[in-house]
Amino acid sequence: xxxxxxxxxxxxxxxxxxxxxxxxxxxxxxxxxxxxxxxxxxxxxxxxxxxxxxxxxxxxxxxxxxxxxxxxxxxxxxxxxxxxxxxxxxxxxxxxxxxxxxxxxxxxxxxxxxxxxxxxxxxxxxxxxxxxxxxxxxxxxxxxxxxxxxxxxxxxxxxxxxxxxxxxxxxxxxxxxxxxxxxxxxxxxxxxxxxxxxxxxxxxxxxxxxxxxxxxxxxxxxxxxxxxxxxxxxxxxxxxxxxxxxxxxxxxxxxxxxxxxx
Amino acid sequence: xxxxxxxxxxxxxxxxxxxxxxxxxxxxxxxxxxxxxxxxxxxxxxxxxxxxxxxxxxxxxxxxxxxxxxxxxxxxxxxxxxxxxxxxxxxxxxxxxxxxxxxxxxxxxxxxxxxxxxxxxxxxxxxxxxxxxxxxxxxxxxxxxxxxxxxxxxxxxxxxxxxxxxxxxxxxxxxxxxxxxxxxxxxxxxxxxxxxxxxxxxxxxxxxxxxxxxxxxxxxxxxxxxxxxxxxxxxxxxxxxxx
Numbered sequence: 001x002x003x004x005x006x007x008x009x010x011x012x013x014x015x016x017x018x019x020x021x022x023x024x025x026x027x028x029x030x031x032x033x034x035x036x037x038x039x040x041x042x043x044x045x046x047x048x049x050x051x052x053x054x055x056x057x058x059x060x061x062x063x064x065x066x067x068x069x070x071x072x073x074x075x076x077x078x079x080x081x082x083x084x085x086x087x088x089x090x091x092x093x094x095x096x097x098x099x100x101x102x103x104x105x106x107x108x109x110x111x112x113x114x115x116x117x118x119x120x121x122x123x124x125x126x127x128x129x130x131x132x133x134x135x136x137x138x139x140x141x142x143x144x145x146x147x148x149x150x151x152x153x154x155x156x157x158x159x160x161x162x163x164x165x166x167x168x169x170x171x172x173x174x175x176x177x178x179x180x181x182x183x184x185x186x187x188x189x190x191x192x193x194x195x196x197x198x199x200x201x202x203x204x205x206x207x208x209x210x211x212x213x214x215x216x217x218x219x220x221x222x223x224x225x226x227x228x229x230x231x232x233x234x235x236x237x238x239x240x241x242x243x244x245x246x247x248x249x250x251x252x253x254x255x256x257x258x259x260x261x262x
Numbered sequence: 263x264x265x266x267x268x269x270x271x272x273x274x275x276x277x278x279x280x281x282x283x284x285x286x287x288x289x290x291x292x293x294x295x296x297x298x299x300x301x302x303x304x305x306x307x308x309x310x311x312x313x314x315x316x317x318x319x320x321x322x323x324x325x326x327x328x329x330x331x332x333x334x335x336x337x338x339x340x341x342x343x344x345x346x347x348x349x350x351x352x353x354x355x356x357x358x359x360x361x362x363x364x365x366x367x368x369x370x371x372x373x374x375x376x377x378x379x380x381x382x383x384x385x386x387x388x389x390x391x392x393x394x395x396x397x398x399x400x401x402x403x404x405x406x407x408x409x410x411x412x413x414x415x416x417x418x419x420x421x422x423x424x425x426x427x428x429x430x431x432x433x434x435x436x437x438x439x440x441x442x443x444x445x446x447x448x449x450x451x452x453x454x455x456x457x458x459x460x461x462x463x464x465x466x467x468x469x470x471x472x473x474x475x476x477x478x479x480x481x482x483x484x485x486x487x488x489x490x491x492x493x494x495x496x497x498x499x500x501x502x503x504x505x
Contacts, residue, residue: 029386030304042292046385048339071347075331077293082333090294125338127383129308130291186426209457
């Protein structure tokens, strides 16, 4: 593999900076407020958004809650076991959560019902259905696409503090589209979107998330290996370019839902 | 009373002996040894089978047969109100009855000292998810090449507004008087799952089982078609002509 990478090629025929085919389908779960299924090569994940009335954290009484949780289901791979999420699943949830949160994609200040007492709680749950590498990006795109197509009930807060749901649904207050790009360093080569075979031999991993203007909003380095200064700068540049390409794919998937509804 | 059935037509427009729309697909997950997907009404369930494989810890293995393990799990977004991801008591019981509904069909003694894992994930739930899950799980076992005496197919009947009906939807399950899931090996005529909650007369009980079995028969045809579609690529028509 390392010889091949030195020639700029990969086992499945991709070049170093090619993603596998990305397919995004929105609104696949009618019972969820928003949902998306993402296929990235053979990696398959599904995200669903549920919105409930919750209690804000004491230190942020004027902000809604956003919870991103990913589970690698035991049906997703021969190595996944039933039980509470392991270290990898928790890192996955948290890296994706950070990308969405730090991008300020969801305007949490607009999700307050009664300051300090009642706010909207946005639960984004991701079920990983088939594992073939780069769960972080697949999960991240599913979460973002699901949030972009989320509808919530319009409500009225009465002076006595009651919350009345109106019948019409409004979109979640979302603006930006954060896009994560994950790299694997294998020997000296930096590749994007590693599959399972590449993940098995990679020395280091880095995920960088960008927002629409190209600014970085979140990052995470993983595994025991290190990265040089040049490699990190290369990743930052590439994340911006690749991120823009993928943002267009997400936009297309989201807008095709809007057209169907019209 | 009388709100769920009017002139023999149910709230979703079905007759009393009609199934919800369904779709079955075999071989949907790359990593699994066998997999299947079912939609029945609003139910969307994906099932994977891993095995036969080595069992850890080893002392759990049986010398003369395989161990069958089954996990029925609902995704947090599958229900009206979010379901916390940890397995509930309901899910643990359902996992057990599903395992016991499938086990009679499997030639367990062909796979000594091994384990077969069956994972059912409910992506969206509606009434009757355990039955839909069993129907799909049996296909996933077949897809994994596990030796079986017969497929297992399941369907519920129940009592709604004083009438016996087939294949209860979510609202009929919640507001109706009785719900009775039934699983059967259709060629051997052996019932492998029977649960009942609600009051039925003996006559209604018999009617319910007959109704459930009629639903199973239709779903069994769909199971066969799904397997033929998966394994005879050139298509269903040729296979039917050959028959």
